[in-house]
Amino acid sequence: MTHEKRINYLWLFLIALTLFSAFMAERDTPGFSSIAIMSLVLAIKGRIIVDHFMELKHSHKILCTLMQVYFYVIPALIILVYLFPEQIAKWTTL
């Protein structure tokens, strides 16, 4: 596959993921499964942009890792906040 075709397909994939997210947003009862799926979608979208649009996949290791980790940490926080809101609230109460 040429680089041009890969970028075109990745863009279409990102669009499809966004429409899927919008569909999830309109659902009535959000649960853990939808939170986990949304977090995964965010991680995938972030990774595609970092790796392929910013071309960091085969570039400077530290920069690449820093940017990739961002899109592991935020989805992980979304799940943690959903699972343990009271515990986190307790830890962060002054």
Next chain:
Amino acid sequence: MNAITQEDMRSEFSFKPEAKRIPGSMAIWAAILAEMSEFAIMFIVYFLGKVHNPELFYEGPTRLNTLAGTSNTLIMLTSSFFVVRAVMAMRNNKPITSARWLWGAVICGVLYLIIKYFEYQWNAAQGLETETNIFYGVYYYVTFNHFLHVGWGSAAIVWVIFRINTGIYTKDEHEGLINMALYWHMIDLAWITIFPLMYVIR
């Protein structure tokens, strides 16, 4: 005597060149990492607000305009795609094509700003203001901050188009275009994080 043989040198400096290559300049990466840190602080504020006010953060997204949020996400992703195609065109020695792709990205940026403006108007009509509750306070602070980034990012793209049209960038030397492209992708990354936090997740 510490004699370093050629063999030692080879084993010590055996990184592949691409493993050390930095796309764009160090200055733009300093800016990008600073901006990503700024957005990270806002996201932490969001998470703290959510655990301390679960009802408000559950109810908040349901009153926002999902269509506006989704449209702006599609627009931001498309603008990023246009910017990638502009860089590819420049590498293929096609500056006019590159500038055309960038105009596409500028149109996307302006569309984003117009949609966001009308979304704020729509919110106001629903009585959703910064003081309504903490969810909307965080929503307005984060999204308006992003709104400003899209504004000056679009202006930066217009500046790069001007530079392309004056023949400053060539197939082999177009670091300014790369820097702008990286910055624009950072703005896109911030938005794809804001979208699920504010409009989707409850």
